[in-house]
Amino acid sequence: MSDQSKLGDGTRCVHAGLPEPTPGEPFLPGPVFAAPYHLDPVLGPDATPNGYGRPDNPTRRRLETAIGELEGGDVLAFASGQAAITAVLLPLLRPGDTVLLPTDGYFPVRAFASETLAGLGVDVRFVPTAGPYPSFDGVRLILIETPANPGLDVCDVAGLAERAHAAGALLAVDNTTATPLGQRPLDLGADLVVASGTKALTGHSDLLLGYVASRSAELLEPIRGWRTTTGSVPGAFDAWLAHRSLATLDLRLARQSANAAAVAAALRARTDVTGVRWPGLPDDPAFPVASRQMRRFPGLVSFDLGNADRVARFLAASDLVFAATSFGGLHTTADRRAQWGDDVPAGFLRLSCGVEDTTDLIADLTAALDEAGER
Ligand SMILES: Cc1ncc(COP(=O)(O)O)c(C=O)c1O
Numbered sequence: 001m002s003d004q005s006k007l008g009d010g011t012r013c014v015h016a017g018l019p020e021p022t023p024g025e026p027f028l029p030g031p032v033f034a035a036p037y038h039l040d041p042v043l044g045p046d047a048t049p050n051g052y053g054r055p056d057n058p059t060r061r062r063l064e065t066a067i068g069e070l071e072g073g074d075v076l077a078f079a080s081g082q083a084a085i086t087a088v089l090l091p092l093l094r095p096g097d098t099v100l101l102p103t104d105g106y107f108p109v110r111a112f113a114s115e116t117l118a119g120l121g122v123d124v125r126f127v128p129t130a131g132p133y134p135s136f137d138g139v140r141l142i143l144i145e146t147p148a149n150p151g152l153d154v155c156d157v158a159g160l161a162e163r164a165h166a167a168g169a170l171l172a173v174d175n176t177t178a179t180p181l182g183q184r185p186l187d188l189g190a191d192l193v194v195a196s197g198t199k200a201l202t203g204h205s206d207l208l209l210g211y212v213a214s215r216s217a218e219l220l221e222p223i224r225g226w227r228t229t230t231g232s233v234p235g236a237f238d239a240w241l242a243h244r245s246l247a248t249l250d251l252r253l254a255r256q257s258a259n260a261a262a263v264a265a266a267l268r269a270r271t272d273v274t275g276v277r278w279p280g281l282p283d284d285p286a287f288p289v290a291s292r293q294m295r296r297f298p299g300l301v302s303f304d305l306g307n308a309d310r311v312a313r314f315l316a317a318s319d320l321v322f323a324a325t326s327f328g329g330l331h332t333t334a335d336r337r338a339q340w341g342d343d344v345p346a347g348f349l350r351l352s353c354g355v356e357d358t359t360d361l362i363a364d365l366t367a368a369l370d371e372a373g374e375r
Pocket of ligand 1: 080081082083085106145149174176177195196197198208209210326
């Protein structure tokens with residue numbers, strides 16, 4: 001295919017990872033369901049990468065090629081985002097190493113680090129996404145999440161990569177919220193990208209997926225070994241479904257981001273909603289870095305309705321906002337994060353804008369907030 005870097009996002013998504021056109025074959029070949037494959041009786045596994053389904057699968061390889069084209073690196077797909085993140089933390093960290101993690105990122109990562117990594121003798125430290133960041137001297141790995149879920153603060157990937165490398169540390173970026181169309185951390189100097197493909201990347205709320213991307217074969221090798229050993233691989237059907245969904249990423253993100261802009265503006269105009277955060281609002285604290293670093297703003301908006309009762313009234317009154325966790329899907333959803341143990345106020349909501357018509361969404365949201373009444 002022609003030089004990918006000259007193509008627009010929509011074109012790159014539609015063509016990502018597709019095989020060369022072959023008459024009589026589909027554009028995206030269907031999933032290959034196999035545990036063992038036929039082996040060459042003489043050469044055995046040396047004749048083909050398709051020997052056994054845990055180390056490799058052609059449907060998964062195609063998906064990895066597709067995501068790799070978008071992230072600008074080599075990719076390993078995992079059964080979930082958590083599988084991908086733990087596959088970076090466990091094989092790369094040793095007892096005595098120091099790891100730096102966000103205080104305000106996806107909470108199971110913090111829990112895993114505090115319980116499992118610390119128990120293995122890793123020195124686990126935390127820093128808010130918005131900083132200030134401590135000295136990286138003696139740190140082995142810094143994992144950042146930008147924009148952070150659920151508070152939507154951002155940090156300067158290029159600046160942190162430079163500081164990390166000067167101190168001999170590795171920088172990994174959780175790119176779940178932004179997706180590779182929102183920002184390309186490897187271009188900004190990160191060593192590794194980790195992400196949940198469960199969210200906006202695939203966007204249909206119907207599968208779990210994770211991936212690790214890097215330009216360093218040396219870094220990917222132990223992570224691949226870890227994946228093969230632990231078997232944390234996505235199944236062929238999920239890999240195929242993810243690849244099919246990737247084709248519409250550009251379209252989905254465009255509508256989600258436009259909806260988020262309208263929702264953020266509508267919420268800001270109300271006196272009964274506080275703490276509205278969206279990195280695309282010019283007066284949001286995240287805006288200066290986000291507008292420089294990101295290629296598009298996410299479909300997530302966070303805000304505070306004051307208490308759990310009012311959130312419940314809002315969700316019950318809305319026809320279009322589903323109460324659900326996760327984010328990045330076609331349907332607008334809202335999640336009261338305190339119910340999962342996030343360290344946020346009781347009325348804090350993370351709203352994930354779907355691809356509904358903007359006018360319908362704003363009308364529904366406004367009516368539901370009116371019906372929910374005061375605190
Ligand atoms: C920023 C972020 N990273 C990682 C994960 C974990 O992904 P998964 O649920 O696919 O394991 C999530 C899940 O919500 C997330 O929001």
